Amino acid sequence: MELQAVKALSIEAGKILFLVTLLIMASALSLCTGEISITPDRVLFYLKESGAMEYQVLHNIRIPRTILAIAIGGSLGLSGVILQGIYRNPLVEPYTLGISGGASLGITFVIVTGLQSAGELTLPLAGFTGALITVFLVYFLSYRREGVSTNRMLLTGVMISFISSSAVMFLMSVTAIENIHGIVFWTMGSLNESNPLMVYGILILSLTGLTLSYLFTAPLNALRLGESSARSLGINTKAVICILFFITSLLTGSSIAVAGVIGFVGLVIPHFARLISGTDYRSLLIISFLSGGVFMLLCDILARTLVFPNELPIGVITGIFGGVTFISLIWIKKRT
Amino acid sequence: MDKKTYLNIENLTCGYREGFMLKPFNLSLSKGSFGGIIGGNGSGKSTFFKGLTGELKITGGSVRLDGTELSSLTLRERAKRVALVPQFIEKSPITVEEYVLMGRMPHRRAFQFLETKEEQEILENSLELTGIMHLKRCRFTELSGGEQQMTAIACALAQKPQLILLDEPTSHLDITYQSRIMNLLQRLNEEEGLTVLMIIHDLNLAGEYCSHISLVKEGELIIQGDPEEVLRYKNIERAYDTVVVESRNPVSGKPAIFQVSERFSKRYDR
Numbered sequence: 376m377e378l379q380a381v382k383a384l385s386i387e388a389g390k391i392l393f394l395v396t397l398l399i400m401a402s403a404l405s406l407c408t409g410e411i412s413i414t415p416d417r418v419l420f421y422l423k424e425s426g427a428m429e430y431q432v433l434h435n436i437r438i439p440r441t442i443l444a445i446a447i448g449g450s451l452g453l454s455g456v457i458l459q460g461i462y463r464n465p466l467v468e469p470y471t472l473g474i475s476g477g478a479s480l481g482i483t484f485v486i487v488t489g490l491q492s493a494g495e496l497t498l499p500l501a502g503f504t505g506a507l508i509t510v511f512l513v514y515f516l517s518y519r520r521e522g523v524s525t526n527r528m529l530l531t532g533v534m535i536s537f538i539s540s541s542a543v544m545f546l547m548s549v550t551a552i553e554n555i556h557g558i559v560f561w562t563m564g565s566l567n568e569s570n571p572l573m574v575y576g577i578l579i580l581s582l583t584g585l586t587l588s589y590l591f592t593a594p595l596n597a598l599r600l601g602e603s604s605a606r607s608l609g610i611n612t613k614a615v616i617c618i619l620f621f622i623t624s625l626l627t628g629s630s631i632a633v634a635g636v637i638g639f640v641g642l643v644i645p646h647f648a649r650l651i652s653g654t655d656y657r658s659l660l661i662i663s664f665l666s667g668g669v670f671m672l673l674c675d676i677l678a679r680t681l682v683f684p685n686e687l688p689i690g691v692i693t694g695i696f697g698g699v700t701f702i703s704l705i706w707i708k709k710r711t
Numbered sequence: 712m713d714k715k716t717y718l719n720i721e722n723l724t725c726g727y728r729e730g731f732m733l734k735p736f737n738l739s740l741s742k743g744s745f746g747g748i749i750g751g752n753g754s755g756k757s758t759f760f761k762g763l764t765g766e767l768k769i770t771g772g773s774v775r776l777d778g779t780e781l782s783s784l785t786l787r788e789r790a791k792r793v794a795l796v797p798q799f800i801e802k803s804p805i806t807v808e809e810y811v812l813m814g815r816m817p818h819r820r821a822f823q824f825l826e827t828k829e830e831q832e833i834l835e836n837s838l839e840l841t842g843i844m845h846l847k848r849c850r851f852t853e854l855s856g857g858e859q860q861m862t863a864i865a866c867a868l869a870q871k872p873q874l875i876l877l878d879e880p881t882s883h884l885d886i887t888y889q890s891r892i893m894n895l896l897q898r899l900n901e902e903e904g905l906t907v908l909m910i911i912h913d914l915n916l917a918g919e920y921c922s923h924i925s926l927v928k929e930g931e932l933i934i935q936g937d938p939e940e941v942l943r944y945k946n947i948e949r950a951y952d953t954v955v956v957e958s959r960n961p962v963s964g965k966p967a968i969f970q971v972s973e974r975f976s977k978r979y980d981r
Contacts, residue, residue: 379831463801597813599803600801601799601800601801604795604801604813606764606786607764607790607794608813608814608816608870609785609788653805655805
């Protein structure tokens with residue numbers, strides 16, 4: 376029997392190892408492709424060759440971009456899988472819950488009012504605040520004495536999304552033209568961010584999010600049986616859900632602040648992760664994080680190369696690529 | 712404390728703020744009893760259960776199990792003692808094995824990551840008892856209604872509780888599963904002294920298996936006691952507002968209740 380557990384563990388470890396390998400390969404590809412192409416065997420060489428132009432390209436453009444793609448893809452995948460676990464609804468993602476909408480509103484507000492110039496961290500902070508306010512607004516609006524109704528929450532989330540997007544449009548219509556450009560550019564999403572504070576900040580945040588949520592694997596696993604069953608198994612569901620909301624708003628809000636609204640990752644990645652690893656959160660959290668990173672890297676490479684020398688907004692690629700993958704996954708699942 | 716009373720509920724009240732409230736509820740069961748709660752739809756049976764499990768905050772009274780006040784326990788400590796098989800089971804695409812193992816959750820050490828050998832044994836034992844060993848690797852969503860109910864019961868058994876609460880475990884099931892579930896509970900009740908308390912709609916099943924029955928109407932416990940005392944046509948007609956006749960199961964001699972169609976009951980009224 377012990378052997379059985381070890382066997383199951385090694386299978387999961389194998390899947391994780393496979394994804395890590397994929398992640399490394401995708402990162403290498405991401406470092407190599409671009410205006411100046413660098414062959415994989417030369418990457419390590421140029422990393423130390425401080426005189427070469429490739430050195431500048433790698434250190435100032437491609438490495439930050441690669442790290443950002445992994446961190447944001449991971450954060451969004453993780454948020455999606457946690458939210459779907461809380462709601463036990465496969466359609467939930469940061470976007471449908473209004474978290475993305477709230478973050479967008481916060482960021483637009485900061486751009487329009489010119490508060491942006493106050494400091495580098497203003498944008499991510501505004502995104503996070505917007506996300507957090509939305510989450511708790513949604514939570515308390517659907518709170519009743521008997522507990523929180525998931526359906527109400529979902530409906531409230533969608534409504535808050537609409538309200539936020541209307542408010543964003545309102546702000547855009549009353550503001551100066553140059554601000555509109557900034558907002559539109561930001562909304563379309565881009566991983567073009569070279570400020571090391573932001574890049575490493577997001578990386579640390581996403582890894583912290585993964586570690587923190589990993590402490591909640593047992594409650595997340597119990598929640599698979601429904602909230603009332605989880606309670607009767609001794610889980611303080613209200614507290615757990617509150618903490619997990621906090622973690623997901625932190626992850627989503629900061630991701631959106633840095634890279635704009637990148638849809639679909641939070642929805643598609645959890646489905647994909649469940650397809651390869653089942654429903655056990657002990658591996659599901661890690662696998663969602665890793666596959667989110669791989670997916671984002673691949674989408675970013677496509678965004679950079681498809682219409683070279685121009686660049687597509689990353690949201691366009693994740694939307695199309697993710698949507699098509701999702702439909703084909705459902706199609707395959709139906710046929711087998 | 713009286714040794715005989717194992718589960719002791721005194722003046723329990725609970726309910727919803729602007730709506731249904733339970734009238735003070737008193738119930739005491741000895742260890743190893745098989746308790747049934749009957750009553751019409753919306754009579755407060757489920758509300759009472761929610762108060763027992765802590766899903767609803769109780770507004771008054773006390774619930775003691777083996778001398779311990781349940782509301783003073785943490786959810787985890789409570790879950791070590793009381794297991795619940797809910798009326799509506801969430802359909803999640805997890806395997807039967809994973810589902811049943813969840814029952815060990817309250818007994819786990821903090822941050823325990825892997826299943827222990829002991830847990831595997833309890834799992835096998837629960838699957839064996841409920842007769843779903845062959846479904847171990849199946850997904851919960853692919854099972855029939857009866858098999859799903861058995862899985863939920865196996866999960867509750869894996870919890871190794873002192874008291875098991877079941878909310879209508881036999882509704883919507885065929886008689887094969889009804890008998891299987893009731894016989895299993897009876898066996899565990901007799902052999903292992905597991906105290907059972909269930910909400911049940913089928914009066915004849917209640918009469919056949921329960922050692923103690925409580926009849927609830929409009930949030931009030933109107934009569935409780937032996938099936939012989941409770942399952943009388945007067946009580947049943949009062950609680951359900953329906954014409955019935957009482958009789959006995961010819962084999963077991965337990966009380967049975969029959970409904971009477973309007974055609975006959977009119978003639979009977981005259």
